[in-house]
Amino acid sequence: MTAQDYIRSYYAATVNDQTRYPALEGTVKADVCIVGGGFSGVAAALTLAERGRSVVLLEANRIGWGASGRNGGQMIGGISGEETIKQQLGAAGAKFVRDIRYRGHQIIEERVAKYGIACDLAYGWMEVAARPRHMDNMRAYVEQRMKDGDGDQIEIVEKSRMPEVLGTQSYYGGYIDRRSGHLHPLNLCRGEAAAAVSLGAKIFEDSRVVKLSGGAKPWVETARGRVEAQTVIIGGEVFDKFGQSGLKGLMLPAGSYIIATEPLSGSETASVDPQNLAVADSNVVLDYFRMSADRRMLFGGRCNYTNRDPKDIAAVMQPRMVKVFPRLKNARVDFKWGGTIAIVVTRVPAVGRLSPNLYYFQGYSGHGVNATHIAAEIVVDAICGTTEKFDLFARIKQIQLPLSDQFGNYMLGLGMLYYRLRDLL
Ligand SMILES: Cc1cc2nc3c(=O)[nH]c(=O)nc-3n(C[C@H](O)[C@H](O)[C@H](O)COP(=O)(O)OP(=O)(O)OC[C@H]3O[C@@H](n4cnc5c(N)ncnc54)[C@H](O)[C@@H]3O)c2cc1C
Numbered sequence: 423m424t425a426q427d428y429i430r431s432y433y434a435a436t437v438n439d440q441t442r443y444p445a446l447e448g449t450v451k452a453d454v455c456i457v458g459g460g461f462s463g464v465a466a467a468l469t470l471a472e473r474g475r476s477v478v479l480l481e482a483n484r485i486g487w488g489a490s491g492r493n494g495g496q497m498i499g500g501i502s503g504e505e506t507i508k509q510q511l512g513a514a515g516a517k518f519v520r521d522i523r524y525r526g527h528q529i530i531e532e533r534v535a536k537y538g539i540a541c542d543l544a545y546g547w548m549e550v551a552a553r554p555r556h557m558d559n560m561r562a563y564v565e566q567r568m569k570d571g572d573g574d575q576i577e578i579v580e581k582s583r584m585p586e587v588l589g590t591q592s593y594y595g596g597y598i599d600r601r602s603g604h605l606h607p608l609n610l611c612r613g614e615a616a617a618a619v620s621l622g623a624k625i626f627e628d629s630r631v632v633k634l635s636g637g638a639k640p641w642v643e644t645a646r647g648r649v650e651a652q653t654v655i656i657g658g659e660v661f662d663k664f665g666q667s668g669l670k671g672l673m674l675p676a677g678s679y680i681i682a683t684e685p686l687s688g689s690e691t692a693s694v695d696p697q698n699l700a701v702a703d704s705n706v707v708l709d710y711f712r713m714s715a716d717r718r719m720l721f722g723g724r725c726n727y728t729n730r731d732p733k734d735i736a737a738v739m740q741p742r743m744v745k746v747f748p749r750l751k752n753a754r755v756d757f758k759w760g761g762t763i764a765i766v767v768t769r770v771p772a773v774g775r776l777s778p779n780l781y782y783f784q785g786y787s788g789h790g791v792n793a794t795h796i797a798a799e800i801v802v803d804a805i806c807g808t809t810e811k812f813d814l815f816a817r818i819k820q821i822q823l824p825l826s827d828q829f830g831n832y833m834l835g836l837g838m839l840y841y842r843l844r845d846l847l
Pocket residue numbers: 457458459460461462463480481482483484485486487488489490491492493494495496497498629630631632657658659660661662678679680710722760761762763784785786787788789790791792793794
């Protein structure tokens with residue numbers, strides 16, 4: 423398979439660091455070899471490098487080429503599947519969910535400050551109620567968070583207060599999480615990669631892994647090179663399975679799509695998103711949006727339920743944006759792109775060990791900016807000998823669909839259609 427450059431997107435057009443890392447040739451040795459150069463792999467590489475381990479990271483295309491360089495940039499507290507974690511792990515699960523809620527944010531903030539990563543980090547995130555009944559769940563959630571002592575971070579917004587918060591009539595209220603926010607994901611990912619390299623990590627682009635093995639002497643092979651390591655990590659939403667039965671049927675790909683308008687005027691910006699919040703609605707098949715640092719409306723959503731890309735992304739997404747913000751009906755669309763969200767049936771990210779010295783973590787169900795950084799730290803901790811959180815995560819019973827990927831996608835398409843219909847009722 424030929425390596426690909428970045429797709430055309432707002433992020434690729436505004437990337438700060440254009441470094442092209444070499445392709446792997448010949449044999450190299452490292453303490454840890456990481457497969458995949460998205461947030462998961464890069465965050466793990468940087469954490470390992472900070473702890474003095476020698477690291478090789480292999481990316482099939484470019485750093486941040488996948489979901490990490492294309493997403494909505496919403497840095498959202500918590501991870502997907504929290505209810506399942508609590509159900510399966512009881513009190514230990516509830517504590518775990520609380521303890522890690524903002525750990526990814528902290529890691530990102532520390533790195534942005536320490537390595538001077540310019541990625542437009544801004545605070546304020548809101549979930550908005552797409553149906554009146556969704557407010558009940560939100561009120562209960564906010565009440566619980568207040569009991570947990572998070573009252574200074576989170577507030578409920580009733581419908582009567584919505585005009586202060588967003589210039590749309592589409593929603594029935596919501597809640598704001600001031601500890602969460604948004605950022606330029608490709609610049610964060612590439613900034614973390616550059617930081618890892620500055621600490622001695624070796625990064626290779628155009629280096630698709632074709633085979634690998636764990637065990638006593640782990641190794642990884644690309645078409646033209648080989649890495650011999652003490653530990654191998656399949657880092658992130660790398661859809662290749664490398665013959666590992668433990669990965670089969672775990673993640674199903676679903677398309678999600680974003681448009682970016684031309685830069686809006688100051689008054690337009692103030693009228694649609696006066697508090698510069700990143701916003702997601704409460705539907706399962708949801709819309710999400712935010713303003714970029716140069717005041718473009720980035721409006722995204724999952725709009726294929728058959729897992730086939732729409733012929734014209736703007737033709738699908740622009741009417742959705744205009745429905746929410748009628749005043750943007752004349753805003754020109756400058757960029758349109760899509761990416762693949764990895765859905766896990768339990769919704770809990772899949773974290774574990776496939777054989778001795780072969781780890782994996784992946785499947786954030788569209789909730790990966792924070793969660794990738796959390797999972798990367800937990801796996802690196804385990805490799806370095808602290809296994810408490812890894813053991814908890816690995817105890818989650820995941821569901822592997824006994825289906826071919828293609829059939830699994832049809833099932834996912836049907837599932838999404840079901841949720842879309844339910845959202846509409
Ligand atoms: C359109 C869209 C919007 C989203 N919006 C948000 C959001 O607003 N907030 C949020 O929290 N999450 C969001 N997500 C989810 C989030 O982007 C992902 O969960 C996260 O980026 C996953 O990171 P990753 O490193 O695990 O995977 P990826 O970023 O996909 O990285 C995997 C990498 O592995 C490489 N690779 C694949 N196969 C091989 C191989 N054989 N050898 C070597 N390398 C290989 C790929 O080229 C890729 O670069 C969104 C996702 C999409 C697609």
